[in-house]
Amino acid sequence: MSKKTYSQAINEALRQEMRRDPNVIIIGEDVAGGHGASGETGGVGGVFGLTKSLYTEFGPERVLDTPISESAIIGAASGAAVTGLRPVAEIMFVDFVGVCFDQIYNQAAKFRYMFGGKAKTPMVIRTAIGAGLRAGAQHSQTLHPLFTMVPGLKVVMPANPYDAKGLLISAIRDDDPVIFMESKLLYGMEGEVPDEAYRVPFGEANIAREGKDLTFVAFGAMVQRALAVAQTLAGEGISVEVIDPRTTSPLDEEAILDSVAKTGRLVVIDESPPRCSLAGDISSLVAEKGFRSLKAPIGKVTCPHTPVPFAPNLEDEFMPNPRRIEEAARAVLAYR
Amino acid sequence: MQLSRDDLKRAYRGMFTIRVFEERVNKEFALGNIPGFAHVYLGQEASGVGVCFDLTDEDYIGSTHRGHGHCIAKGCDVRGMMLEIMGKEGGLCGGKGGSMHIADMSKGMLGANAIVGGSPPIAVGAALTQKLRKTGKVAVAFSGDGASNQGTTFEALNMAVVLGAPAIFAFENNGYGEHTAASYAVGAPSIAERAKSFGMPAEVVDGSDFFAVREAMGRALERGRAGEGPYALEIVCSRFLGHFVGDPQAYRLPEELAKARANDPIPRFRARVTEAQLLDDADLDAIERDIHAEVEAAVQLAVAAPRPNINTLETDVYLRY
Numbered sequence: 001m002s003k004k005t006y007s008q009a010i011n012e013a014l015r016q017e018m019r020r021d022p023n024v025i026i027i028g029e030d031v032a033g034g035h036g037a038s039g040e041t042g043g044v045g046g047v048f049g050l051t052k053s054l055y056t057e058f059g060p061e062r063v064l065d066t067p068i069s070e071s072a073i074i075g076a077a078s079g080a081a082v083t084g085l086r087p088v089a090e091i092m093f094v095d096f097v098g099v100c101f102d103q104i105y106n107q108a109a110k111f112r113y114m115f116g117g118k119a120k121t122p123m124v125i126r127t128a129i130g131a132g133l134r135a136g137a138q139h140s141q142t143l144h145p146l147f148t149m150v151p152g153l154k155v156v157m158p159a160n161p162y163d164a165k166g167l168l169i170s171a172i173r174d175d176d177p178v179i180f181m182e183s184k185l186l187y188g189m190e191g192e193v194p195d196e197a198y199r200v201p202f203g204e205a206n207i208a209r210e211g212k213d214l215t216f217v218a219f220g221a222m223v224q225r226a227l228a229v230a231q232t233l234a235g236e237g238i239s240v241e242v243i244d245p246r247t248t249s250p251l252d253e254e255a256i257l258d259s260v261a262k263t264g265r266l267v268v269i270d271e272s273p274p275r276c277s278l279a280g281d282i283s284s285l286v287a288e289k290g291f292r293s294l295k296a297p298i299g300k301v302t303c304p305h306t307p308v309p310f311a312p313n314l315e316d317e318f319m320p321n322p323r324r325i326e327e328a329a330r331a332v333l334a335y336r
Numbered sequence: 337m338q339l340s341r342d343d344l345k346r347a348y349r350g351m352f353t354i355r356v357f358e359e360r361v362n363k364e365f366a367l368g369n370i371p372g373f374a375h376v377y378l379g380q381e382a383s384g385v386g387v388c389f390d391l392t393d394e395d396y397i398g399s400t401h402r403g404h405g406h407c408i409a410k411g412c413d414v415r416g417m418m419l420e421i422m423g424k425e426g427g428l429c430g431g432k433g434g435s436m437h438i439a440d441m442s443k444g445m446l447g448a449n450a451i452v453g454g455s456p457p458i459a460v461g462a463a464l465t466q467k468l469r470k471t472g473k474v475a476v477a478f479s480g481d482g483a484s485n486q487g488t489t490f491e492a493l494n495m496a497v498v499l500g501a502p503a504i505f506a507f508e509n510n511g512y513g514e515h516t517a518a519s520y521a522v523g524a525p526s527i528a529e530r531a532k533s534f535g536m537p538a539e540v541v542d543g544s545d546f547f548a549v550r551e552a553m554g555r556a557l558e559r560g561r562a563g564e565g566p567y568a569l570e571i572v573c574s575r576f577l578g579h580f581v582g583d584p585q586a587y588r589l590p591e592e593l594a595k596a597r598a599n600d601p602i603p604r605f606r607a608r609v610t611e612a613q614l615l616d617d618a619d620l621d622a623i624e625r626d627i628h629a630e631v632e633a634a635v636q637l638a639v640a641a642p643r644p645n646i647n648t649l650e651t652d653v654y655l656r657y
């Protein structure tokens with residue numbers, strides 16, 4: 001056990017899985033870096049440094065730099081996956097799935113079912129999500145609802161370094177295509193991470209904080225914000241339970257319903273526009289299966305129905321921020 | 337086509353404005369005045385200015401993440417640009433776009449674009465408008481060597497040929513897509529050859545030579561304005577700095593960078609016009625003084641300007657929830 005960042009945890013998971021299984025390969029843009037250039041090859045390790053030094057250890061056959069051709073990256077990963085490799089493809093920013101979505105949702109996601117259960121597609125797509133870096137409308141989105149609605153895909157949103165490592169190892173060993181969504185805002189977050197390989201299973205929520213008056217459900221980077229507001233409210237004697245589902249598909253419905261059965265009040269915090277969001281999805285789950293537990297209408301804190309704005313003040317207001325989360329919590333708590 | 341003294345001054349003004357603007361973006365970024373990312377156009381000035389030199393406000397361009405130079409070459413206001421890049425009220429996109437999304441419809445500037453390969457298909461559509469309306473105008477898609485590998489680019493090249501759209505594909509081959517060399521990532525011998533194989537004329541141009549770029553663009557424009565279809569240019573140039581401001585560039589040797597600097601398009605232009613006695617140093621120095629003052633004023637304005645009104649978060653949408 002030692003302190004590692006979220007980034008280091010991901011890098012360690014990749015390295016350990018590549019050592020364990022020669023079928024694991026990495027494919028993406030600048031995952032090594034420097035090919036064909038006059039200086040150092042392999043020193044970049046991804047624009048966020050997540051694949052750092054893997055090229056040095058595993059070489060060009062297993063750490064593959066590609067042209068800027070996302071459709072071919074994802075298509076090649078799924079073709080390699082159905083024929084026996086375990087590719088970990090990198091789509092640098094989730095926003096870029098726009099140019100390769102067919103290969104994800106019509107191809108990789110459908111092989112298993114469409115071929116009558118005769119194909120396995122053990123691949124992972126690692127991708128960076130989220131606003132907050134002032135990166136503008138095409139580099140800041142959090143598109144988990146888009147993947148969550150596709151049958152066949154598993155969707156993972158680690159919210160801390162421990163989960164990042166354990167969930168990535170589960171993803172690599174999984175036989176279905178997994179979208180592994182890394183929160184850019186968490187890359188520098190530190191936490192205790194065991195040195196050895198371990199798995200965090202899919203579909204098992206993390207109760208990030210126990211409480212009895214109100215339930216927060218949040219994903220990825222929003223878990224930290226939910227915890228911060230829970231801490232503030234604790235100062236006033238309000239006890240908030242924070243549920244981090246870890247994976248949006250499969251979803252741990254039971255953990256959410258159990259928590260709401262205890263607290264009777266729910267606020268979902270979701271970094272995406274309000275329509276067809278996880279906030280809407282979880283609200284509908286609780287309305288359907290947890291109606292009798294509810295003591296107040298469900299609160300939702302989402303982004304507005306707009307693209308992500310660039311200016312820092314607009315972006316800060318766009319994201320679910322502590323002020324908006326606290327307001328929603330108070331409204332739900334005040335309902336009688 | 338012989339250029340007049342005024343034309344030459346305009347060309348120098350364009351290139352030098354980009355140079356000073358981008359050097360300043362670099363500096364203001366380091367000072368923390370520019371949020372997010374910035375990709376500067378230093379070293380590629382002759383390309384943007386050469387391509388846009390004979391375009392009108394009714395001709396369109398689509399740009400890239402490295403778009404400041406294209407904006408300036410197409411006539412965007414540097415104050416509005418600096419305000420936008422700093423995320424301030426009064427920016428060309430009201431502070432909602434930022435460096436990678438500067439656009440100005442009144443100048444035929446269809447936006448910088450943060451998706452590699454985003455612009456070529458859009459330019460085909462803008463060119464189609466010109467064809468259907470018989471305007472004799474064209475649409476240019478700027479793209480990098482990296483973007484030449486994107487599927488959207490291939491589709492756009494082919495469709496421009498099929499539809500006979502007056503689209504001009506300006507591929508700025510600066511040798512790198514991020515941290516990977518074009519020599520590795522572009523499988524074909526050249527981007528121009530690749531464009532030719534789609535069925536359009538294409539040529540390789542020295543992108544550090546304003547005159548060469550402008551002349552090649554003249555051939556593309558002649559074809560486009562006559563309604564004869566698309567054209568491609570592979571403009572070979574150098575990226576003086578890293579991919580983004582702050583890229584340490586360990587993958588490039590100092591000698592390579594020195595060689596690129598030795599072929600700087602701005603001193604090259606200066607030497608050419610002064611040796612031919614078309615302009616003298618005093619003319620050029622006066623332009624430089626003007627531009628330094630102009631960019632300084634833009635920075636001061638932008639640093640002092642307020643952030644956009646918070647109420648604009650939910651404007652420019654057709655519906656609020």
Ligand SMILES: Cc1ncc(C[n+]2csc(CCOP(=O)(O)OP(=O)(O)O)c2C)c(N)n1
Pocket residue numbers: 029068070092096099400401402450451452453479480481482483484510512513514575579
């Ligand atoms: C679809 C997509 N993939 C990847 C990226 C990340 N990215 C931004 S710029 C860039 C390199 C582009 O290279 P090139 O087209 O040669 O343009 P240059 O930066 O050299 O001007 C990459 C990979 C992106 N913005 N969009």
Ligand SMILES: [Mg+2]
Pocket residue numbers: 480481482508509510511512513514
């Ligand atoms: Mg390039």
